[in-house]
Structure formats: structure tokens, C-alpha cells
Amino acid sequence: MGEAGEAVRSEARGEYGGLIPVRPATSKLVVCLRGHRLDLDLYDKLKPYSHRYRLHGTLCEVCRAQEACEPAARRLTEWAHLDVTVQHPTGTAPGNGLVLVAHPPAAGTLAGRIELRLDGTLVGAVTASLCAGCRTATLDYVHVAAEYRRLGFGRTLVAAAVARAPSYRWTAPLPDGPVAQSFRARMAMRRPGQRCVHAGAVDSPR
Numbered sequence: 001m002g003e004a005g006e007a008v009r010s011e012a013r014g015e016y017g018g019l020i021p022v023r024p025a026t027s028k029l030v031v032c033l034r035g036h037r038l039d040l041d042l043y044d045k046l047k048p049y050s051h052r053y054r055l056h057g058t059l060c061e062v063c064r065a066q067e068a069c070e071p072a073a074r075r076l077t078e079w080a081h082l083d084v085t086v087q088h089p090t091g092t093a094p095g096n097g098l099v100l101v102a103h104p105p106a107a108g109t110l111a112g113r114i115e116l117r118l119d120g121t122l123v124g125a126v127t128a129s130l131c132a133g134c135r136t137a138t139l140d141y142v143h144v145a146a147e148y149r150r151l152g153f154g155r156t157l158v159a160a161a162v163a164r165a166p167s168y169r170w171t172a173p174l175p176d177g178p179v180a181q182s183f184r185a186r187m188a189m190r191r192p193g194q195r196c197v198h199a200g201a202v203d204s205p206r
Ligand SMILES: [Zn+2]
Pocket: 032, 033, 034, 035, 036, 060, 061, 062, 063, 064
């Protein structure tokens, strides 16, 4: 295995400050991150609290036993839940833990931005253009800082964007590069069709 393999394995050992994965909070939590059923009362349900993120989470006992036997396995036993409908206005966001901060579109544009911050540090962001006239939305851009990837931050940001207009028809362009395309291909979103007429109207005064 080359350097890439080494990097994957050192990440799997949790050398990123013990950060656990994050998922958008959902009431219908049925399986763990490895697909083990959580709804059959096979094991006690543990509800850990992440002091790092200041978020509640879930722990899978099956994964815990499996990872104890396989130290090189990715750490998926425990994950934290972030309520993506809680998006703080900039300036009033808590300075500790993992939080979403929303910047509404600037005057004359349709593109809003949502940031993910850990202890006040920007770790990821998503920009999306929403049109109330067409009831459509386009996910323009998702970015997660390199040292915070493979933790679910990207999909949490996408869920935060969609939570702003869940009834809209969402689209997303095809990004460059295999990593971005792998992420993109997991989203149930078509590519954008023709440009929205309202976006043109907004742009024209410039
Ligand atoms: Zn599990």
C-alpha cells in the first residue's frame, strides 16, 4: 500500500483529535453507520454526549465490539446528531462546539451561505441559490476543510441547505475531481436545467 493507504489508516485510528462522525439529527434513526439495526432492542441503547461538539449522539454496541477486534477499522461506533434546522445568525452563534451559521443572500443575489464552525473555526461551508418564484434551489458549492473530511460534515451541510427549503426542487452541478464527484453522486439531486429567469432578472442591473 502506498502513501494514500497509510493516510487512510492513520485517519481510521482517530488521530484527528478524537473527532467522531456527525449526522443530521433525525427522529427515525433505524440503523447505525454500518447498517446495524438500532430498533430491535438487541442491545442497550447508549446515548453519549460529545463534549467536543457539544452535541448528543448515539453509540452502536455491535460496532464497539467489532472495532475493539479491528483497531484499523474506521471509527464509526459513535456519532453525534446535529439539528440542521438550528442555524444561527452570524454574530450570535455560540463560540463553542459544532454549530451552523447562516448568511442570507446579499441584496440582489439568490445565493445564501451556511457555515459549519467548530469552536468558532470555519470547518466547512455550503452555498445554495434559492428561487421562491420557481420553487427551485441549486446547491452551488460544498466545501469541507481537508483535515475534517470523512466525518459527515459535507452531508450535514447539504442537509442544512435543504432544510431551508425542503419542498423546493433541488439540483446540483457535477463538480470536478473524483473525490467531489463521489460525494456528489450520493446526493439524490439532478443537474440544473436551464437557468432560472429570476436569476437573470437579478443579475441584469449590474
Ligand atoms: Zn453498528
